[in-house]
Amino acid sequence: MSNTKDPKLTGRHNPGILQAPAPRQKLRSRRDSSAEPKFAPRRTQAERSETTRKRLLDAAVKLIRLKGFGGLRTIEVASVAGVSRGALMHHFPSKHALVVAVLTYVNEMDFAQSTRRAQLARSSKDPIEEIIQDAKNFFFGDHFFIGLAIAMSDESTRRLRRETHQFSRQTRFSIEAAWLDTLISSGIPKQLASDVLALTLSAVRGFSVRRLIEDDPEQFSRLMNVWRDIIRQHLAASIPGKSRRQDRKS
Known part of the structure; x- marks a missing residue:
């Protein structure tokens, strides 16, 4: 005697039956993300120039104390400050x-x-x-x-x-x-x-x-x-x- 009840669905895939695709997860945009990357604000030209100037002054202070005024060399100041000779001359055109x-x-x-x-x-x-x-x-x-x-x-x-x-x-x-x-x-x-x-x-x-x-x-x-x-x-x-x-x- 045949069973007239509908067969129960199982978790196994039946290749003969089309299944609705699983709902796609909505991608969160970078704008909506709470973990947005943080970027340091870019320094202005004036700020970069002032930083360079201070490094040169600190280097000169160190060298004068170490070698005396007579032993101060501008090329060495630039080297200790980690800047180019041109940058030194831009800020201080002479000793x-x-x-x-x-x-x-x-x-x-x-x-x-x-x-x-x-x-x-x-x-x-x-x-x-x-x-x-x-x-x-x-x-x-x-x-x-x-x-x-x-x-x-x-x-x-x-x-x-x-x-x-x-x-x-x-x-x-x-x-x-x-x-x-x-x-x-x-x-x-x-x-x-x-x-x-x-x-x-x-x-x-x-x-x-x-x-x-x-x-x-x-x-x-x-x-x-x-x-x-x-x-x-x-x-x-x-x-x-x-x-x-x-x-x-x-």
């Missing part, structure tokens, strides 16, 4: 122009760094210590010796020394004025603050130059501790109640 730019560059950095420290030191319990650390960073660093090398160069660089002396001098005076304001804001009378500042800077500068004949960090640290004690005693004797106010802050 004179390069060195003037170097001095301007380092003075701008020193001014920004030191005046910021002086401003922050207004809330410090010990602004004298802040002055010593800022002076040490400058006078024991490359920038001071670069300026010193140019200042001590021979008569052939008279024009260079004349051009760079004025703004280097102005930078240091501006930094000292910022530190003077910090000391005055801590309650030290102006003349006394000016004397303390000048003596402290002179002490640190003197030890910096002494490194040319004897580099003794332990001696510097010990003697600067002595100088701090002398300054505290002098301020306490010169300003009635100064030591008591300092103790309350501490």
Whole structure:
């Protein structure tokens, strides 16, 4: 007796029966993708030029500190910076122009760094210590010796020394004025603050130059501790109640 029921479909493929194609998966466009590739924005010509200029200045700073002003060669500056001689000449057409730019560059950095420290030191319990650390960073660093090398160069660089002396001098005076304001804001009378500042800077500068004949960090640290004690005693004797106010802050 035949089975009149329809046969059940199985999962096996029947070559005699046409089957509807499986639905195609919709491709997600790149625009709809949440994982779009990220591309860094292209730098402008001005940005690329400024990057090259900074690399040249940093290379010149390194070489002047290493070889002195007399040993500076522009071709070597280009090599250390990793740029072509033509790129160097585009930014600095002469050694004179390069060195003037170097001095301007380092003075701008020193001014920004030191005046910021002086401003922050207004809330410090010990602004004298802040002055010593800022002076040490400058006078024991490359920038001071670069300026010193140019200042001590021979008569052939008279024009260079004349051009760079004025703004280097102005930078240091501006930094000292910022530190003077910090000391005055801590309650030290102006003349006394000016004397303390000048003596402290002179002490640190003197030890910096002494490194040319004897580099003794332990001696510097010990003697600067002595100088701090002398300054505290002098301020306490010169300003009635100064030591008591300092103790309350501490």
